[in-house]
Amino acid sequence: MLIIALATLRTRWVSFLGSFAALFLGTALIAAMGQVLASTVGTPDRGPQRYAAAPVVVVPDGQLTVQGRQGATSAPLAEPRGLSPELAARFPGAVVDRVFPARLAGGPPAVGRPWSAARTAPQRLTDGRAPAGDGEIAVSASALTAGAGTPLGDEVTVVTAGAAKAYTVVGVTAAGPEGTVFFADTAAAALSPRIDALALWEPAAAVREAVDDSGAQADDSGAQADHNSAQADPNSAQVLTGADRALPDPARAEDARARNNANTVVGIAGGFAAFVAVFVVSSTFAFAVSQRRREFALLRTVGATRRQVRRMVHAEAWLIAVAASALGALAGPSATRPVLDWLIGLGAAPAWTVASGSAVPSVVAFPTGVLVALLGAAAAARRAGRVTASQALREAAVESRAMTPARWVLGLGTLGTALVCMAVTAVGDPSSAANNKTAMPVVMLLVAAAGLLSPVAVAPVTRLLAAPLERLRGATGTVVSGAALASSRQTALVAAPVLVTIGLTAALLGGAATGDAAKTALRTEPVRAEYLVLPDGGSGLDRQLVSELRKLPGVDVATSAPTSLYTLEGDTVLIRRPVEAVDPKELPAALEVPLASGSFEELDDHGVVVSPFWGKRLGDKVPLWRADGSKVSLTVVGLLGEGTAADAYTTRAHAFSALPSVAYVKLREGTAPTAAEALLRKATAGHNAHAVTKAEWTRDDGARGRSASRIGLLAVLAIILAYTAIALVSTVLMATADRVPERRALRLLGARRSQVLRFVAAEALLVVGIGTVLAAGTAALGLAGLWISLAQLTGPIGISLPWGTIAAVTGGCVLLAVSAAVGSALLTDRAGLGARV
Structure with missing residues (x-):
């Protein structure tokens, strides 16, 4: 079997080159992301700056x-x-x-x-x-x-x-x-x-x-x-x-945030890289084995046993896996510095990050690549081994069924797991739906489920997409749709990279945009004030400015200063909680604070209003430590409702030196907005602050949220899409090279070369279309679950989709697929594999 495997590798090198390339790139991607993560985690802190000259x-x-129940616990x-x-x-x-x-x-x-x-x-x-x-x-x-x-x-x-x-x-x-x-x-x-x-x-x-x-x-x-x-x-x-x-x-503090952000971005990228590598490599290996049904049928006809066929497939997988994984594990770390420089340029990694020289990522990537290859070949090997001699010719001619029982169970189980996760989030913790740690695993499950169940969707989607082509002159539409329907499993495997590329783009960016919109709504909709005064920077509003704002005629001013309170959770761990210090008499007129129970009017220097996450009840007396470490006992006088932007409210007596981060300005009845705006601009002049309308603040707040969350996602997607794009080209090349006999038959039937190339291009377009439809369904299902969760917090909200980015990615898939297919057809014809008429 090993000799046959080696001979097969030599004769079907185009097919195996695609598997080799996918596995090499997948292993290299895992090794590169591991090396980048080792760099962001292992880079030492910067040396002293403010006191560099003082020993x-x-x-x-x-x-x-x-002192807690299990000993001392501390927090900054x-x-x-x-x-x-x-x-x-x-x-x-x-x-x-x-x-x-x-x-x-x-x-x-x-x-x-x-x-x-x-x-x-x-x-x-x-x-x-x-x-x-x-x-x-x-x-x-x-x-x-x-x-x-x-x-x-x-x-x-x-x-x-x-x-x-x-x-x-x-x-x-x-x-x-x-x-x-x-x-x-x-x-x-x-x-x-x-x-x-x-x-x-x-x-x-x-x-x-x-x-x-x-x-x-x-x-x-x-x-x-x-x-x-x-x-x-x-x-x-x-x-x-x-x-x-x-x-x-x-x-x-900023350095620590930058390091944590970099670790998060690279960690997510590494997780997705592993997922995409497994998905694409498995699909590529399955496709390569599926192409060879005729060979397996002939081997069974001449007396090869099922075990021998399986051993041959595994031997081929071993040969490719060891070579491709070894080269990928060695080559992957060379991309560490370029990736780090790119992340630093995006602001997604600290500027002083030092590239790691650890060998651990490569050591881990090599067996991972080998394991992925063997798992990818295992299912196809079992299918090939089940072919009997009496079924050989029929099995070689056309696929008998698109889905095996095991694939149905695995696909439906994965889809069910994703739906259960979305339901649990919607019922138990809807506020976490927009969190990447919650959303991204669900997206992975949905994409995996779509890939597993895609063969059963190929037929209806193909008929839908091929209908316009069949109305055109000639037989192109009929030939293209017939080829796709005759081998739905292979068509689904070729469409897999498109599914991953467009599905992840739409689901991740659409989910991020929708989550950002929901977060913006939570922050902005409760504001009743017509104007807000904001600091130009992070130092807050100075006390003189706040005093001058309160003296302005025709307006009421309420300020909010960020501070912190510490709670001893479970009598074991000290937790720092963000708190807004406000005047309870001023704030309700400018900001609607939804309460599940209690009253905001009862808030005084001895009370606190807390969110449900505190796990407290109305009337509880809570021992707390304030921002300066002083201990105080406050009574819970109110419980905030679900979806409140703030975690807790106290009076300004607990703010100490913290300056207000915002001043809400509510116009009194009869006050002209233009006059009030002029007074606000005059008052803020020279104080490093500015006044904005609520509409302007809402727009700016949404823009800041989008820019902050998109950088990390774009970095993750760019790394993954670069791999899936190459995998798409590789898979299309394999599929086109496998269709040489069909193109020869078309030429013998009288088709011109241009007609054959149009057939090849149309087939590539159909595959991209199938992958796009599957990706759209996957993204729609994920975004629907997100919408159901977020609507409980904000009410009905619009689904935000980056149509420009999705269109660009889809257009890129079309360009790559068509170029690869037509280029492969031209090369095979020139090599003498095509017909000469």
Whole structure:
């Protein structure tokens, strides 16, 4: 059997080349995605930036630690506590650093710091001098608007947390790790009394000893003063050296998000890559074996046993699998750097990501490729082995049935599993329907089910699509549809790459767009205010601006400031929960807050309104820790309804230094919108904020959501579609090469070469059409399940589909399929395989 397998490989090299190419590319794709994932996971954090020049840094303990039932549990604090002045006094030579919101009006994002902290990066003067008085500042080059020139000597407006105030620019420094506005040390202390860090040039051991001694004295003093105090210890500090000095860096949180986003994108891409590789490789192997029914029939006729036929197919699969998987596993990692550079360019991976040199992805990809090949060949080998000598000629002439009982069971089982998952989501947790972790496995199941059940759909779809062709002159329509109907299994296998390509595009992008629309509706529909005032950046609205907004005639203003509360879940794990701090008397007029029970009017400094995810009941007294680590006990006075954008509401007493992220402006009766808009624009001028109508905000919010969610999906799809496109070409080449006898027969019957090529092109178009219809049905079913879930939260919503992208992908499939089919036909004719008349 091995000798026959080798001989078969030599004589049917075109067919096996397609299987080899699909397996090689699939293994390479798995290895490449594994290597990229190893790179994003294993890349070390960036080195110190803000304190790169200071060998020792003392910062507050940024963790809230609580004793649970199974020991201590901790979570990062949302609100920095600051170091105590007593600790700072122990280090007279230290740089006392304070970091607070400060930004030039109309300038890029920046922070404020005392001038003495300029040496920690360092950020040296490039022009002018250091600030000396309360009205003087020095600015880093990165805090200036690009192309605006050096404002040395100019009077500029600086927006801090308290107000917008005029300062004179007396110096300009190098860019540094972040945009910075430097104040005189006394002015910085007045603007932000909290001490955020001490930068020292002393031996680390001595600094640790002093910090430990200070903490011990503070503990003794605190225990004597009030051993029942719920406040977190403000004297708790940690000493950072070496790479740990990067912990307080400005981009630390953003770096972590970028790394997590990259890991998520690449992980999803890797999962889909494995799924698509299994799907396409299995289909390609099945197609290659299905093409050879005549050979198996002849072998059975001359006395080959079922076992010998199966062994021959497995031997061929082994030969192809080992060679293709080995080459793919070796070649795949070479794509790591280009893929990483592409992801970095899209903003889907951190710019400092280092390509991994791990051999694990290749080691895993090789046996995976071999296993995929053997599994892909196993079903076809069983089918080939079932051919008996008496059935040989009939089996060789036409397919006796499109579906085997095992394929029916597997296909219907996969479809049923997908439908059950959608039903469970719709009934149990509809808000998770738009989550990629929930949606993408369902899409995979639907695509797999469509692929398994596709042979039974080929006949009706072919008759539907071929009807217009049959009305044309000539026999092209009849010949094309007849060939497809005579071998529905092979037709379905050729259409499989089209199904995957268009189905994933429509289902994933359509699902993302629909989910984004639902999320936008949840955020925007409850807003009753006609206008919103938003910060130009992430620092929030300054207190002076909020005060001026409240004084405007003819409007009511309600603000919302983001903060956090910590709960001890199950008395074991500390969970950080996002909370909106509001004025309960102002908010209901500007924002509709749906409550399942309780009353928003009862919310005061001792109460909290929570979502169902908290698992609390009305009237429960909940022990909580606030953003700064202080403990408090609040009573649940309201339970939010399903689909509420916020997780919880408290009063502004629990917001501490958090600035409002939005101000809702509700017009009073009789107030002209144009007059109110003019007042809002005048009030926000010079405060790094802007006023928008609700319609403008809704549009911008939807656009931001789409852009944020699409980048990752587009990266995933681009990687997968590149593979499926090549698989499509490979499969079409195999199918076209197998139709040489049919083309010879057409030529002998008098068809011209142009007519034969039109037949080949029409057949490729029909296959793409079948795959497109199957993909449309798959996407429609997935989007219908998503719609049912989301409609429970938002009411009826429109299904959003990226028609332009879907049309482009479909057109690409048509172009590739037709070009491959016609090109293959021309090459085989030139090689002498076609008829010469």
